[in-house]
């Protein structure tokens with residue numbers, strides 16, 4: 001069976017992580033093997049880099065280089081082998097987050113990010129297959145003010161979660177711009193109950209023939 005690369009995206013607090021268990025259960029119930037992972041992270045080296053990226057102050061180029069270094073290790077060691085086995089790869093964030101956070105949020109040059117993307121997501125057969133990209137990206141669209149309310153008191157904020165709402169408005173606009181150009185994006189109205197958000201996700205996957213309709217329960 002062909003692998004499926006599904007990514008979850010959105011600003012901090014949009015509700016992505018709340019639905020990963022249910023997504024895993026949904027695909028498992030369809031007889032699929034699921035590899036569940038996240039970025040930055042997903043390998044021992046990338047998790048080490050994640051701690052630096054999320055906690056240490058650094059300039060946008062350093063941040064972008066570390067994010068892509070973590071991604072390269074993750075792609076080579078986890079994502080590509082899982083897709084080659086035919087797994088469903090559920091990845092909490094991928095390169096769209098870099099364009100949204102480092103590009104739109106930090107104001108870093110998207111042309112440099114595209115160059116790094118070309119190096120990191122290419123493989124020996126890239127000329128034939130093109131760059132590794134998600135098959136489907138579930139984008140949780142939520143107003144930054146609401147996301148901030150949801151996160152308030154939920155956990156100790158990291159470097160990104162401590163950013164002002166203006167930063168997240170730029171990140172949200174960055175996601176909207178990415179979604180406009182890429183049919184793989186599925187926009188989820190995240191300003192709804194968990195149940196209603198889950199129904200949107202399940203319906204979008206069923207519409208694309210990725211799961212049988214109405215097969216899973218709400219998270």
Ligand SMILES: Nc1ncnc2c1ncn2[C@@H]1O[C@H](COP(=O)(O)OP(=O)(O)OP(=O)(O)O)[C@@H](O)[C@H]1O
Nearest residue numbers: 011012013014015016017018150151154192193194
């Ligand atoms: N539909 C919802 N309505 C109200 N609160 C929600 C909803 N979905 C999630 N939450 C709550 O909002 C907070 C953020 O949710 P979650 O951790 O899933 O977001 P996230 O997008 O994964 O955030 P991050 O990227 O920062 O890890 C949590 O406290 C969660 O319980």
Ligand SMILES: Cc1cn([C@H]2C[C@H](O)[C@@H](COP(=O)(O)O)O2)c(=O)[nH]c1=O
Nearest residue numbers: 012039040067093094097098101102160
């Ligand atoms: C992949 C990626 C992530 N980030 C930021 C976005 C979030 O604030 C954190 C990850 O935390 P989460 O709770 O696991 O969502 O990292 C980034 O700035 N650039 C990236 O490429």
